Amino acid sequence: MREARTTCPYCGVGCGVLAGVEDERIVEVQGDPEHPANFGRLCVKGSALHETLGHGGRLTRPSVDGVETDWDTALGAVAERLTAVRDSHGAQAVAAYLSGQLLTEDYYVANKLFKGFLGTPHLDTNSRLCMASAVAAHKRAFGADAVPCSYEDLEEAELVVLVGSNLAWNHPVLYQRLKVAKQRNPLLRVVVIDPRVTDTCEIADLYLGLEPGSDARLFTGLLAWMAAHDKLDRVYLEAHAQGFEEALVAAREQDAAVEAIAADCDVDAERLETFFYWFASHLHVVTLFSQGVNQSSSGTDKGNAIINCHLAGGKIGLPGAGPFSITGQPNAMGGREVGGLANQLAAHMDYDTPGARDRVTRFWATERLVPCLPEAPGHKAVALFEAIERGEVQALWIMATNPAVSLPRADRVREALEKCPLVIVSECMANADLLPYADIVLPASSWSEKDGTVTNSERRISRQRGILPPPGEARHDWWIICRVARRLGFGEAFAYTHPCEIFDEHARLSGFENGEGPGESRRLFDISGLAGLDRAAYDALAPIQWPVNAAAPHGTARLFTDGRFATPDGRARLLPVRPRPPAQSLDAARPLRLNTGRVRDQWHTMTRTGRAPRLMNHRAEPFIELTPEDAAALGVEEHGLARLAGAGGEYIGRVRLSRGQRRGEVFVPMHWSGHFSATARMGALLEAHLDPLSGQPESKHGAVALAPLQPAWEATLLVADDLEVAESSWCDESRYWARIPLHGCQRWQLAGGEPPGGEKEAPRDWLTWLEASLPVAPTLWCTDPASGRLRAAGVDAAGRLRWWLMVGAPVELPNLSWLDARFEEAGAGTGLSAQHRRRLLAGCDDGAANQGPVVCSCHQVGQRAILEAIREGDDSVEALGARLACGTQCGSCVPELKSLIEEEKAHASAEPIEVTAVA
Numbered sequence: 001m002r003e004a005r006t007t008c009p010y011c012g013v014g015c016g017v018l019a020g021v022e023d024e025r026i027v028e029v030q031g032d033p034e035h036p037a038n039f040g041r042l043c044v045k046g047s048a049l050h051e052t053l054g055h056g057g058r059l060t061r062p063s064v065d066g067v068e069t070d071w072d073t074a075l076g077a078v079a080e081r082l083t084a085v086r087d088s089h090g091a092q093a094v095a096a097y098l099s100g101q102l103l104t105e106d107y108y109v110a111n112k113l114f115k116g117f118l119g120t121p122h123l124d125t126n127s128r129l130c131m132a133s134a135v136a137a138h139k140r141a142f143g144a145d146a147v148p149c150s151y152e153d154l155e156e157a158e159l160v161v162l163v164g165s166n167l168a169w170n171h172p173v174l175y176q177r178l179k180v181a182k183q184r185n186p187l188l189r190v191v192v193i194d195p196r197v198t199d200t201c202e203i204a205d206l207y208l209g210l211e212p213g214s215d216a217r218l219f220t221g222l223l224a225w226m227a228a229h230d231k232l233d234r235v236y237l238e239a240h241a242q243g244f245e246e247a248l249v250a251a252r253e254q255d256a257a258v259e260a261i262a263a264d265c266d267v268d269a270e271r272l273e274t275f276f277y278w279f280a281s282h283l284h285v286v287t288l289f290s291q292g293v294n295q296s297s298s299g300t301d302k303g304n305a306i307i308n309c310h311l312a313g314g315k316i317g318l319p320g321a322g323p324f325s326i327t328g329q330p331n332a333m334g335g336r337e338v339g340g341l342a343n344q345l346a347a348h349m350d351y352d353t354p355g356a357r358d359r360v361t362r363f364w365a366t367e368r369l370v371p372c373l374p375e376a377p378g379h380k381a382v383a384l385f386e387a388i389e390r391g392e393v394q395a396l397w398i399m400a401t402n403p404a405v406s407l408p409r410a411d412r413v414r415e416a417l418e419k420c421p422l423v424i425v426s427e428c429m430a431n432a433d434l435l436p437y438a439d440i441v442l443p444a445s446s447w448s449e450k451d452g453t454v455t456n457s458e459r460r461i462s463r464q465r466g467i468l469p470p471p472g473e474a475r476h477d478w479w480i481i482c483r484v485a486r487r488l489g490f491g492e493a494f495a496y497t498h499p500c501e502i503f504d505e506h507a508r509l510s511g512f513e514n515g516e517g518p519g520e521s522r523r524l525f526d527i528s529g530l531a532g533l534d535r536a537a538y539d540a541l542a543p544i545q546w547p548v549n550a551a552a553p554h555g556t557a558r559l560f561t562d563g564r565f566a567t568p569d570g571r572a573r574l575l576p577v578r579p580r581p582p583a584q585s586l587d588a589a590r591p592l593r594l595n596t597g598r599v600r601d602q603w604h605t606m607t608r609t610g611r612a613p614r615l616m617n618h619r620a621e622p623f624i625e626l627t628p629e630d631a632a633a634l635g636v637e638e639h640g641l642a643r644l645a646g647a648g649g650e651y652i653g654r655v656r657l658s659r660g661q662r663r664g665e666v667f668v669p670m671h672w673s674g675h676f677s678a679t680a681r682m683g684a685l686l687e688a689h690l691d692p693l694s695g696q697p698e699s700k701h702g703a704v705a706l707a708p709l710q711p712a713w714e715a716t717l718l719v720a721d722d723l724e725v726a727e728s729s730w731c732d733e734s735r736y737w738a739r740i741p742l743h744g745c746q747r748w749q750l751a752g753g754e755p756p757g758g759e760k761e762a763p764r765d766w767l768t769w770l771e772a773s774l775p776v777a778p779t780l781w782c783t784d785p786a787s788g789r790l791r792a793a794g795v796d797a798a799g800r801l802r803w804w805l806m807v808g809a810p811v812e813l814p815n816l817s818w819l820d821a822r823f824e825e826a827g828a829g830t831g832l833s834a835q836h837r838r839r840l841l842a843g844c845d846d847g848a849a850n851q852g853p854v855v856c857s858c859h860q861v862g863q864r865a866i867l868e869a870i871r872e873g874d875d876s877v878e879a880l881g882a883r884l885a886c887g888t889q890c891g892s893c894v895p896e897l898k899s900l901i902e903e904e905k906a907h908a909s910a911e912p913i914e915v916t917a918v919a
Helices: 070-091 104-117 132-141 154-158 174-182 199-203 215-228 232-239 244-250 256-264 269-281 300-314 330-335 356-365 382-390 409-420 475-488 499-511 536-541 628-634 767-771 817-827 834-838 863-871 877-884 894-906
Strands: 003-008 018-024 024-029 095-098 123-125 159-161 189-193 206-208 284-291 322-325 393-401 422-427 440-443 452-455 460-464 594-598 623-626 641-645 650-657 664-671 700-709 715-718 738-741 745-752 782-784 787-793 801-807 854-856
Touching: 003 460, 070 095, 070 393, 070 422, 070 440, 070 475, 095 104, 095 382, 104 123, 104 330, 104 356, 104 452, 104 475, 104 499, 123 382, 123 894, 132 300, 132 322, 154 174, 154 284, 154 322, 159 269, 174 199, 174 284, 174 767, 174 894, 189 199, 189 269, 199 894, 215 244, 215 256, 215 269, 215 300, 215 863, 232 300, 244 300, 256 422, 284 300, 356 499, 382 409, 422 894, 452 499, 623 628, 628 650, 715 817, 745 817, 767 782, 767 801, 801 817, 854 863, 854 894, 863 877, 863 894, 877 894
Parallel strands: 095 123, 095 393, 159 189, 159 284, 189 206, 284 322, 393 422, 422 440, 594 664, 623 650
Antiparallel strands: 003 018, 018 024, 452 460, 594 700, 623 664, 641 650, 641 700, 715 745, 715 801, 738 745, 782 787, 787 801
């Protein structure tokens, strides 16, 4: 077995991965102990990377107008149709929508083609949905989109403040680093500021469960408190910053008393003042903020309110100090480096950077070609799809992302795509929601095949290496873009043969005339020290943090250590911030505040993580999380189904009760697409309210109504992977469905019998339905007509299990791992044994009950087994690990284990009760 070094494709931590390759397959992955982002750690998603590979479900051939074809025909069609739109409607009618899943080299050539040679400014990225407000805040304060900190600052700090970040679930390896740092340094304090009590609170010394949207009020209040208590660094402000007085005036426009701030944020005044005192009294403070801050109609102001406090206290440019924006995607920062946002050009130059347009034009010009760069920024993500809806944009090329799920007003996005005359989609998976809207589909390479670089949240550039060949005729995104550019007549500017050549050009541009223009400060983004790498040096490139240049040949751990910023006068800016409430207001029709986000074991729209069955078990179905009190008031029950109604659509999910929620608020995950459930796309619930500066949507502050869904029936259907069925036969008939991949079959959770008019359908004849819906007739069944319960199975002539059905609520399910193993045997051609056939309707050999949701994904340990072990005396994480192995690998489940232990201790004096768990 050979070993290959690469980088994880999921969150912005940017973990190094060691992949074990055998017979042209990756058979195992582990953390790279030499990578400075993770030092060998991996979360459960990273450790399951090899389980998401395989050619099944991949796009392997191009298609044009729904017909598979060859690359020559597909590339010709792309070029001809783009040219026709451009000639008929102008360059402004052409657009591209990119993704932080692309590598930097892919991003670079896409930006160069669309802005440089097609001449359209309308190229944006899904990073607009997660990082745009932080980018705008950085630019206003520092003069550049520059994150000043390194991960090691979390280990050097005296105080770490987590704002709007469920670090334990969204950036698990970084959370583990912080947790270890806290164990090693008992003086290190952690504050968590978040409306929800999340697993991150496990390490919190102080928790502030503030009202959603009140972050800016909290941090402007902190600034006023620091001034009132003589906790400012006047020397630092005098030497290195400007705008403090204006920022302080704005902070004092609202009542600056702690009690008033606490009331506005809905937190305890004493706890709030404790936080103020801790922040103001320590110099080495890191404030790590993420989507809870950014995804707001005032996200830029919130970012600047945080930065203001760091500048006012001189808490920046030091080890263990600084505002730290943690990115959501593996290459969100790399995309911004090359101009992936609509308001950027390339190499951290903007349209308003003095001389930038001319500089980029001259750099990209060839002997016969001169770029035609646009004169002004283009449409940002939401505005781009509104322009498509209006008919202003006639051609759109989407790469490696799914706006039909992730954007607000997701149903309107679908309508816009339906209307758009030309939609080109570069995609690696055959189940993407976008494909029905695509006129041209281009099969792209995926992780383990792609070759290039990514930049993580601490400005660290790492190599993501191509280990395996792409399946079929799939090709790298940079290759596809360059071949289209050649067909368009721009081949001289896109004559790359390897990504190292693209990287070299990118590095040279970063240093080209850097800081040499009149009145221009030097651009911080400068990797000119990496220019000139040959292929061998590029392949061997070790992780390194920018800037990398003659002054910093080995990279730069942290920025602004000399107090000089990237502004014309070298001074940082404090901004006046006036807090604003969420734009989506609550009313009688939609009285609940909606929060959205990730879950621990899934990534984006699950096109990859959904291929690893063990990652589906932690949260198997889309869900709606709310407090027990709200559930009782609204008439919904745990494990039941409920419906959310929002601005542009609905969401149906299974109810989860949580005391970590605030009253009047609900949480839903962002991951479920139309492939996994028809009515669980969270984007359909959200209004398209944007931050006026960044254009980032307000995804954390929706307004919804909730009502119980009371279906006449629920059913669980397991279908063998290789059984050819018409899935629409049950999807169309079900009010709710969810697809859950298992190892040997597909699990379908179905519910129906509640027509829109409210009248229940007549009891269905399930055996007749099974005969009509499945190619193998029922072989075994048992039924209870009085209760409507039924279990049935289909076994083919070879004795192989083909499908299994249970009509009833999923809490009645047996342990599905036994049934899944029978489907795996069937897939290998093995028929049921006599014993297994006898136990088939029971769904198990020994009557073992459903183990409930998987808590430990690494070792597949269910909630029921953990609760039983706790009741038998294993009431510590260590004891549970010794008995069940849970919590002993990546550590992501440890907070949940502790919560289960605490919940059981709270009920220790009560009579033993039967715990019902549902996967």
